[in-house]
Amino acid sequence: MTSHVLLERRGAIARLTLNRPEKLNVLGAEMVSELRTYLAELGADPAVRVVILEGAGKAFMAGGDVVNFYANLPHMPKLIRTWATAFHDVIQDLRSMPKPVLAKVHGAVAGGGLSVMMACDLAIAAEGTKFTLAYANIGTSPDGGSTHFLPRAIGARRALELALITDPFDAARACELGLVNWVVPDAELDARTTEIATRLANGPTEAYARTKALIGATFDRTMAEQLAAEVESFSACAGTHDFAEGVTAFVEKRKPRFEGK
Template identity: 40%
Template sequence: MTSSPPLLIAQDESVRAVVLRGAGRAFMAGGDLHSLRADPEGGAAAMLVPLNAAAESLAHLNAPVIAQVHGAGTGAGMSLMMLADFVLVAEGTGLNLAYMKLGTCSDAGASWALPRLVGLRAALEIALLCDDLSLQDALRLGLINRVLPKGEMEEAVLQLAQRLGKGPTLAMGHMRRLMRSSFERTLSAQLVAEADAFGVCTRTEDMRRGIAAFFERREPQFLGC
């Protein structure tokens, strides 16, 4: 794990798992409303350019991404949360897409991620009504993976990151991108994309190690390459 920004993480092939977390009382409570009030267009550009670059960077990583959410995940916080591969949430956390309350549409990929996670009808309800989303409903809809007591979050995230960090990172990257792109492809096109990615994996040290471990009836020791 690393505390580097996403753009730097994307350039570091030694990264095996990424944890998104917020310092202080919340994961992320949305954008800087003071700057938007003072200069709506300029403030929006100043926020969205780096935010969108980070979202793109996270999506193209090989390393899986875990969101460790506490306090609040609202606005862009909820948007970034939805881009992660795993979402662990502390009890008592507030979730709200919130954009309609400010008279604006979403950013940071929410309109892309939300309907893919919950379906169009539920996505529109969440986005247009902007009601507080209970953690039970978030679990039921598949927006989050686990709800944990605050005191158990750090250990649970660490264990998950360590487990993912021991995996075949390059293969994980292909898998996470294949799944995300599958909504834009026909089955035939997806089969081609899978075959291409599989071909890349056949040339990796990790696949050689995985197959050897299978025949030797032991756990594989992957290198991430």
């Protein structure tokens, strides 16, 4: 049986590839299950310090499997509770991953694909990438955390524009809105992704994990609560090997050699 997600490890960099290229990597139960398994494995592996998430073939992810929706129309209200709940576990796994996750996107990034990309910490897009929220085109509201991520990233009014109007937009617009961090020529996507991932893999992994947690929680806290959380996080980092190395390297005027611990 063909795996719907492929895992490749190269040193401290793990690469997860969505592998339904014949269907533009649309979500299915097998893909969701395999993603959960791999994300748990990589999150617990101290040898992995950064994860790249990408799509095989012509697209990153074209959203949900609408053909499957059609085949199960009479049962969809019940089925979608099961399917969407499992999908949302993947979104939570990406957000709680204790190391950076870099989305490498190209081709179509639609519906749930946009949600998955936004659940990653950083995103790099090929110039030719096309984005759309698309849910309204099939008569439903978004899932996958889109209604959580978008208003925080671009404001409620622009989030409503993307959700209600659903016009596709290009990579330059996605970067302008703050949905992706970098846009590169299609031919340079692989090299630039590897360059960024290598930089992250050589960084202070524990500090990255705590920074992710702080920024992820900030909208649910008062300023006083966030300040207290920053103190606790900084204090914990101060006991790590990488903090000692970073401080020592600063005093010795050299580049730090972080080990991710």
